Amino acid sequence: MQKAIRIIAVVLVLGFLGYLIVAGAISNEKAQKEPWVPAMTLGNRETAEHVFYDYTDIMCPFCNKFAIAMAVHIDDFQKDYVEGKKVYYELRLTDLLAKFHPESESTVNNSHLSARAGYCAADKGKFWDWYDWILAKLMTDYYQYDIGTAPGKESIPKLDPEYFTKVDDMIDGLDNEYMASCINSDEIVAKVNKYTKKASSTVRGGLPYYSFNNQTFTGFDGNWDVEHDWTQAKLMFDAGIAGKK
Amino acid sequence: MGKRKVNKFQHKLKNLFETFVDRCKFAVVGFKYLLTRRRYVIALVISILVFLYILSQLQNNGANWQLLWSGLDFGSKMQVLGRSFRSMLDNFTSFQGILIVLLALMQALCVAGIVFAIRHRQKDDAINGASAGSIASILAFVTLGCPTCGMTLLTPLLTMIAGTSAVALAEKLGIVLSIVAFVLLFATLVHLGYLIFVNVSAERAKEKHAKSN
Numbered sequence: 386m387q388k389a390i391r392i393i394a395v396v397l398v399l400g401f402l403g404y405l406i407v408a409g410a411i412s413n414e415k416a417q418k419e420p421w422v423p424a425m426t427l428g429n430r431e432t433a434e435h436v437f438y439d440y441t442d443i444m445c446p447f448c449n450k451f452a453i454a455m456a457v458h459i460d461d462f463q464k465d466y467v468e469g470k471k472v473y474y475e476l477r478l479t480d481l482l483a484k485f486h487p488e489s490e491s492t493v494n495n496s497h498l499s500a501r502a503g504y505c506a507a508d509k510g511k512f513w514d515w516y517d518w519i520l521a522k523l524m525t526d527y528y529q530y531d532i533g534t535a536p537g538k539e540s541i542p543k544l545d546p547e548y549f550t551k552v553d554d555m556i557d558g559l560d561n562e563y564m565a566s567c568i569n570s571d572e573i574v575a576k577v578n579k580y581t582k583k584a585s586s587t588v589r590g591g592l593p594y595y596s597f598n599n600q601t602f603t604g605f606d607g608n609w610d611v612e613h614d615w616t617q618a619k620l621m622f623d624a625g626i627a628g629k630k
Numbered sequence: 631m632g633k634r635k636v637n638k639f640q641h642k643l644k645n646l647f648e649t650f651v652d653r654c655k656f657a658v659v660g661f662k663y664l665l666t667r668r669r670y671v672i673a674l675v676i677s678i679l680v681f682l683y684i685l686s687q688l689q690n691n692g693a694n695w696q697l698l699w700s701g702l703d704f705g706s707k708m709q710v711l712g713r714s715f716r717s718m719l720d721n722f723t724s725f726q727g728i729l730i731v732l733l734a735l736m737q738a739l740c741v742a743g744i745v746f747a748i749r750h751r752q753k754d755d756a757i758n759g760a761s762a763g764s765i766a767s768i769l770a771f772v773t774l775g776c777p778t779c780g781m782t783l784l785t786p787l788l789t790m791i792a793g794t795s796a797v798a799l800a801e802k803l804g805i806v807l808s809i810v811a812f813v814l815l816f817a818t819l820v821h822l823g824y825l826i827f828v829n830v831s832a833e834r835a836k837e838k839h840a841k842s843n
Contacts (some may be wrong), residue, residue, distance in 0.1 A: 600700050606694035606714070615715075620697055620710060627701030 426508040433473030440594040442482040443499035448593035450607030454614035479581040491543035502549035505567035597625020657823025677738035736815040743822030
């Protein structure tokens, strides 16, 4: 019995080490370089010296710590990285959380709807405005009350489509009628499915997944403090830039 | 006949339970004694910090480890290390944070117990303790992370076999494996604590005998 336990322990240790090696090798693979949706990018792909990809799901809390810090410091990012270091940044929106949790009705619903609404806004060239709006809304309605912020915490309930589409007059160029009809269109559903399928072949180990030049990151060590999270994001950008040299 | 067998089984079970409870009590006395010795306290504190660091990092799927292995300069890497310790403190208020502290404490006690066993030439007990402890560590390590985001070390292993929907399975399996890890660690601690108690009692008896002679 004791011998069996020892053998199992050795096998588990070796298996764990093997996994780390394989996962490391996989994470070094280059992300796809073709832009998905021009409205979800920052900077110029043609003249860029550094190419950053950010794979996300709007209902993923770890992704949103990063996204909120970015949204607050977007001017700094534009000045220091897009203009200063010629960074091309592309957000690749998915509904991967729905694939991860098919058993959770609220996760599937919210993940599908948020991704569709994001692509609807992008079709009108208003993605970044809509993204800032929905992140602020999630923060005001849920994250600030510690809802949906981490595993083990109270989950965000099943949301109506209007939660993602009723922009009222908050965003120029987007209206409730367009968003409400767009979110259920076959074209948008097909688009979200297509890009999520593409992301599935690149994303390893869950979301968020970042590919900054050849440096990849899975996860984000944030704590919902915008300044802390922005510093963490900058360290990741700098690591991506340093890795190319 | 059947009733007698059942009674015998119940009696045996009761005896086993009572023996285990006694062992637990002796183990507590054993560890209490161990923690009166400075070198073991230092080993315990260092082990707690190491385990806390590793377990906290795994919560974010080792995002900071990726930074430490990146092309960042030395100063930035030191900043990453410092921030990692800070984020450890931030996470302690959550359920997972409490789980991590408990796991780190149990792992560290296990290390201190193994060191004691090695120093007292109880090689087999040390190996058994280390084996059970390492299984528990791996179980604990692979189940940490953010299951909501599909981000635990267990997830990619399962997704290779069962596709992206395996994230849900990883979440459920993670809970089971965490419980197994706790049970294993607890059993190891009881075993090591009892060993410490027996050794210390024997040492004291020897000293007493030597003095009386």
